[in-house]
Amino acid sequence: xxxxxxxxxxxxxxxxxxxxxxxxxxxxxxxxxxxxxxxxxxxxxxxxxxxxxxxxxxxxxxxxxxxxxxxxxxxxxxxxxxxxxxxxxxxxxxxxxxxxxxxxxxxxxxxxxxxxxxxxxxxxxxxxxxxxxxxxxxxxxxxxxxxxxxxxxxxxxxxxxxxxxxxxxxxxxxxxxxxxxxxxxxxxxxxxxxxxxxxxxxxxxxxxxxxxxxxxxxxxxxxxxxxxxxxxxxxxxxxxxxxxxxxxxxxxxxxxxxxxxxxxxxxxxxxxxxxxxxxxxxxxxxxxxxxxxxxxxxxxxxxxxxxxxxxxxxxxxxxxxxxxxxxxxxxxxxxxxxxxxxxxxxxxxxxxxxxxxxxxxxxxxxxxxxxxxxxxxxxxxxxxxxxxxxxxxxxxxxxxxxxxxxxxxxxxxxxxxxxxxxxxxxxxxxxxxxxxxxxxxxxxxxxxxxxxxxxxxxxxxxxxxxxxxxxxxxxxxxxxxxxxxxxxxxxxxxxxxxxxxxxxxxxxxxxxxxxxxxxxxxxxxxxxxxxxxxxxxxxxxxxxxxxxxxxxxxxxxxxxxxxxxxxxxxxxxxxxxxxxxxxxxxxxxx
Numbered sequence: 219x220x221x222x223x224x225x226x227x228x229x230x231x232x233x234x235x236x237x238x239x240x241x242x243x244x245x246x247x248x249x250x251x252x253x254x255x256x257x258x259x260x261x262x263x264x265x266x267x268x269x270x271x272x273x274x275x276x277x278x279x280x281x282x283x284x285x286x287x288x289x290x291x292x293x294x295x296x297x298x299x300x301x302x303x304x305x306x307x308x309x310x311x312x313x314x315x316x317x318x319x320x321x322x323x324x325x326x327x328x329x330x331x332x333x334x335x336x337x338x339x340x341x342x343x344x345x346x347x348x349x350x351x352x353x354x355x356x357x358x359x360x361x362x363x364x365x366x367x368x369x370x371x372x373x374x375x376x377x378x379x380x381x382x383x384x385x386x387x388x389x390x391x392x393x394x395x396x397x398x399x400x401x402x403x404x405x406x407x408x409x410x411x412x413x414x415x416x417x418x419x420x421x422x423x424x425x426x427x428x429x430x431x432x433x434x435x436x437x438x439x440x441x442x443x444x445x446x447x448x449x450x451x452x453x454x455x456x457x458x459x460x461x462x463x464x465x466x467x468x469x470x471x472x473x474x475x476x477x478x479x480x481x482x483x484x485x486x487x488x489x490x491x492x493x494x495x496x497x498x499x500x501x502x503x504x505x506x507x508x509x510x511x512x513x514x515x516x517x518x519x520x521x522x523x524x525x526x527x528x529x530x531x532x533x534x535x536x537x538x539x540x541x542x543x544x545x546x547x548x549x550x551x552x553x554x555x556x557x558x559x560x561x562x563x564x565x566x567x568x569x570x571x572x573x574x575x576x577x578x579x580x581x582x583x584x585x586x587x588x589x590x591x592x593x594x595x596x597x598x599x600x601x602x603x604x605x606x607x608x609x610x611x612x613x614x615x616x617x618x619x620x621x622x623x624x625x626x627x628x629x630x631x632x633x634x635x636x637x638x639x640x641x642x643x644x645x646x647x648x649x650x651x652x653x654x655x656x657x658x659x660x661x662x663x664x665x666x667x668x669x670x671x672x673x674x675x676x677x678x679x680x681x682x683x684x685x686x687x688x689x690x691x692x693x694x695x696x697x698x699x700x701x702x703x704x705x706x707x708x709x710x711x712x713x714x715x716x717x718x719x720x721x722x723x724x725x726x727x728x729x730x731x732x733x734x735x736x737x738x739x740x741x742x743x744x745x746x747x748x749x750x751x752x753x754x755x756x757x758x759x760x761x762x763x764x765x766x767x768x769x770x771x772x773x774x775x776x777x778x779x780x781x782x783x784x785x786x787x788x789x790x791x792x793x794x795x796x797x798x799x800x801x802x803x804x805x806x807x808x
Contacts, residue, residue, distance in 0.1 A: 294613025311568025349779025394750020456562025543595025
């Protein structure tokens with residue numbers, strides 16, 4: 219149920235958020251790329267007017283798609299598994315979807331005599347039921363484009379045009395109740411800075427900074443600023459945290475070695491520094507969970523060796539057998555930087571529940587497409603690199619979500635890892651087979667088809683744009699990206715300095731990773747999450763003991779109920795059943 223972000227490019231054009239019936243958006247529900255970057259390689263999507271067309275198309279075939287998935291899908295499982303303790307225990311990242319799933323699982327194994335547990339289960343199932351039937355009720359009003367409560371202009375049509383509205387999503391409200399206050403405040407702050415000031419101001423430079431004929435969804439125009447500035451902020455924050463973890467971990471290992479310590483726990487807390495003396499003790503339940511989580515260790519050497527071996531196999535197989543346009547050193551470079559990007563994506567998902575796999579994939583398109591060039595098959599090289607990058611960062615994030623679920627349910631980390639491997643293997647076979655049935659039965663991607671595959675055309679368009687390199691970006695985009703790359707480094711450095719000096723001001727500095735996400739997506743989900751924080755705050759003021767006991771269970775029910783509705787909604791969609799009404803708001807005639 220992890221909230222993911224891939225259909226945003228077209229949805230921003232229509233000013234419609236991801237459906238609240240599911241916590242993941244349509245384009246990134248499947249990182250196999252069957253409806254996006256893989257189909258975008260085919261002649262069905264390619265235009266006859268493109269140059270060097272023969273080198274920039276690859277027709278869909280079942281054998282190479284299965285082979286591609288087997289080569290790239292397992293590597294992400296090994297990419298940051300060595301940092302699972304840092305992410306789950308030291309950083310104490312919430313991973314709201316993993317947390318919600320754990321509460322739902324725990325509710326099935328509650329002892330009858332435990333009064334508190336029974337209250338939590340009751341709260342979970344009540345909120346689950348309300349959330350499910352609320353999503354069902356909303357469905358009746360979605361019989362058209364931009365219809366329903368999710369497109370309700372809460373603060374007026376002008377604010378709605380800039381994505382400032384409440385979309386009545388129980389998922390985001392529940393996530394907001396689980397996420398820390400500063401994360402939600404940072405999301406709202408990032409929304410105000412970007413959609414309240416930056417994008418409207420840059421939009422006024424239309425005709426000067428970028429061509430006046432371009433739409434706001436064009437990567438050559440305003441969309442280019444949104445995508446790359448948000449990526450720059452995410453990379454700046456993620457790289458800072460990654461380097462800090464590596465540095466502190468190296469220090470810890472050095473201290474342990476000098477004292478011949480046998481402890482397996484690295485003294486690294488959420489800020490990458492040793493825990494302070496007199497820090498509050500964790501609860502008994504958390505002690506048991508931590509002990510279980512650390513007892514069944516996955517050896518770091520095994521994770522590193524697995525990643526290296528799979529990366530070497532992929533480096534050989536991809537360019538020599540599957541994609542001739544993809545040079546071996548492109549693949550090798552991808553696997554060198556992928557663990558850092560996987561850490562950034564998992565860190566962001568742990569804070570906000572949003573996976574930004576598509577952003578990293580688009581970054582891969584631009585880098586490797588421009589490197590190869592159109593004459594050397596840059597479109598295929600860029601799309602293939604996109605697939606490799608998306609597979610790694612998305613799989614790593616999903617695995618860390620599952621580790622969070624395993625931590626909360628006291629499941630064996632080894633069992634969770636093996637289950638992921640088995641599930642991934644099945645997916646590498648079942649996914650392409652299902653796609654192949656649809657591909658042979660329906661005219662996917664063809665003009666006039668009911669299955670016109672808009673994301674395949676979108677990704678190919680980005681690839682054609684990306685082969686031009688930085689020159690295709692609008693004016694001052696690169697300079698702004700550099701500025702916003704160093705902004706999180708400065709803020710994080712200031713926070714760590716203030717904390718080192720024991721100044722309480724460090725608590726009030728925003729989280730830049732959280733600020734960056736609405737730069738691209740918009741403020742609507744940040745408003746939902748802030749409402750969740752407000753509910754929790756009022757609840758804690760009125761009855762803190764009750765809030766501490768029931769808030770997580772209540773939020774988990776909201777997330778799970780809304781997410782489960784996606785199953786019957788999908789069945790209705792496949793059966794061709796459409797909602798009977800369309801609720802839409804338009805400007806008045808006066």
